Amino acid sequence: MSVLVFLENWDGKFKKLSFELISYAAKVAEMLDDKAVVLSIGKVDSSELEKLAAFGASKIISIENDLLKTLDDQAYAGIIAEVAGRSNAKVLILANNNTGKALAPRLSVRLRAGIASGVSKLPLSTDPFTVYKKVYSGKAFAHVTIKTGIKILTLAQNSFDLVESPQSFVLEKMDLQPEAGLMKTNVKDVQKQTGKILISDADIVVSGGRGMKSPENWGPLVELAQLLGAATACSRPVSDEGWRSHDEHTGQTGKIIAPNLYIAIGISGATQHLAGISSSKFIVAINTDKDAPVFEAAQYGIIGDAAKILPKLVEAVKEMKSK
Amino acid sequence: MKILVCISHVPDTTTKVKFINESKTLDVNGIQWVINPWDELALTRALELKDDAANGIQTVTVAHVGAATSDPTIRKALAIGADDAIRVNVETTDAYSIASHLADAIRNENFDLILCGIESSDHNGSTVGGMLAEFLGYPSVTGVSSVTFENGVPLIIREIDGGKEILTVNPPLVAVVQKGIAREPRIAAMRGIMMARTKPIKVVEAQGIDCLTEVVGYELPKPRAACKYVNADDAGQLIALLQNEAKVF
Numbered sequence: 001m002s003v004l005v006f007l008e009n010w011d012g013k014f015k016k017l018s019f020e021l022i023s024y025a026a027k028v029a030e031m032l033d034d035k036a037v038v039l040s041i042g043k044v045d046s047s048e049l050e051k052l053a054a055f056g057a058s059k060i061i062s063i064e065n066d067l068l069k070t071l072d073d074q075a076y077a078g079i080i081a082e083v084a085g086r087s088n089a090k091v092l093i094l095a096n097n098n099t100g101k102a103l104a105p106r107l108s109v110r111l112r113a114g115i116a117s118g119v120s121k122l123p124l125s126t127d128p129f130t131v132y133k134k135v136y137s138g139k140a141f142a143h144v145t146i147k148t149g150i151k152i153l154t155l156a157q158n159s160f161d162l163v164e165s166p167q168s169f170v171l172e173k174m175d176l177q178p179e180a181g182l183m184k185t186n187v188k189d190v191q192k193q194t195g196k197i198l199i200s201d202a203d204i205v206v207s208g209g210r211g212m213k214s215p216e217n218w219g220p221l222v223e224l225a226q227l228l229g230a231a232t233a234c235s236r237p238v239s240d241e242g243w244r245s246h247d248e249h250t251g252q253t254g255k256i257i258a259p260n261l262y263i264a265i266g267i268s269g270a271t272q273h274l275a276g277i278s279s280s281k282f283i284v285a286i287n288t289d290k291d292a293p294v295f296e297a298a299q300y301g302i303i304g305d306a307a308k309i310l311p312k313l314v315e316a317v318k319e320m321k322s323k
Numbered sequence: 324m325k326i327l328v329c330i331s332h333v334p335d336t337t338t339k340v341k342f343i344n345e346s347k348t349l350d351v352n353g354i355q356w357v358i359n360p361w362d363e364l365a366l367t368r369a370l371e372l373k374d375d376a377a378n379g380i381q382t383v384t385v386a387h388v389g390a391a392t393s394d395p396t397i398r399k400a401l402a403i404g405a406d407d408a409i410r411v412n413v414e415t416t417d418a419y420s421i422a423s424h425l426a427d428a429i430r431n432e433n434f435d436l437i438l439c440g441i442e443s444s445d446h447n448g449s450t451v452g453g454m455l456a457e458f459l460g461y462p463s464v465t466g467v468s469s470v471t472f473e474n475g476v477p478l479i480i481r482e483i484d485g486g487k488e489i490l491t492v493n494p495p496l497v498a499v500v501q502k503g504i505a506r507e508p509r510i511a512a513m514r515g516i517m518m519a520r521t522k523p524i525k526v527v528e529a530q531g532i533d534c535l536t537e538v539v540g541y542e543l544p545k546p547r548a549a550c551k552y553v554n555a556d557d558a559g560q561l562i563a564l565l566q567n568e569a570k571v572f
Contacts, residue, residue: 101449141543144537198485297547312558
């Protein structure tokens, strides 16, 4: 039996999310007295695959079939289900990102396996198999019992710390073909963001709201973000006004994130905004209104005007970095 | 061409949730129920597609799994502009049973494009759309921020980590849609509200319930420690606190 974790790659590379998934899978495997097996689909060099062993993978299965260059939900689900069967997987773990959201539900039906999505902690118990997950967009948590023999979990990004536990491992190159005629997704073009830190990957996010007053005032906010190696984000009114790109909208209907540090500047903290950022480990709020709800969610706050405070923060970060 | 939009019925997103019955049940007292925000955007996009005659969309149907208590939410979807509705008469929170009932109810209706919101704002599952596609044996695309038609074939933008893909999939298919699919939800006009009263809601009785998961309890987040304030004149102090106390740098 095994705990099988599915990994995608980004241009042949893994990222922190991949290692979080394996760390999590290895711990779940330990609770069940099982082994963690990794399934990687796509072209990834052996040296990159070997990095996975450090986080507790005892077996790494790599499938590089050219037909699988494009994510086709049906074809991928077929392959993963086949590998789950061959590895006698009891628990299947995917990321709670768009790829995981595409595949986990199809696998649930194929394998008749109950799903808990967006888990952020290890299972509360393994018999019954009960997990802890966010519901009502972070306003509450649920204990969910999965009643089937096979369980599927999708892990929220940035919610589980990396655990290094180097293993001796087996690397198996498996040649599996997608079922004939199943590739129905025809990708015509790919547009990638380059040179920008992704909001979902970032450890620090600096975010601006209507309190920034106008799009011309974003200079110091962007500078602060650059100095901190942070991603920039914004509230919904800001993206709706077109002051910043829609890609930057964090909140319930935008990006839901969990960085180490979220700095909310001129954001009052509507329920829908807080729903998207409440899993951040630290929240800093800067707002002129001392009664703004964002201060209830924040650990650190400054009551004042962003235009006056941002330059002081930029200076302080420069000073910190010069030491 | 026929479009189906699956809608979920959720507490208004500004609701402060509370639980009763030893934290096992949501306290529905005083809750305003709405169409799940992503489903509302999906419906808006479906109606926009129908508005353009060149797309050749004959009908936009909404489907819902739930008890008669969700009929006002379905009427709202009809008032916004859906032509008709299907409700599977069963109450369940398990995604697998919701999707299997939906699949049974619509299997013979031959929808070409099925739109589902990427998650419901109550259970945040992100699962019903993909499950429905698998039950029906249809292809699915998840994280869709745009759907248009080019010669009868859906042209789709899929959001991926760090970019977008532009792709086509021949119908029938399920598109699981997210932010960007429509700009603002369409609002019901008085005429729509009047017309919705006579639009048909087909009620389908569910055949047995097969739940794979069960919510055994809820808890509220632990209150965060009180906010520590830094004086605006000494804003730089914040950086020192983040470095030495929070240790985030």
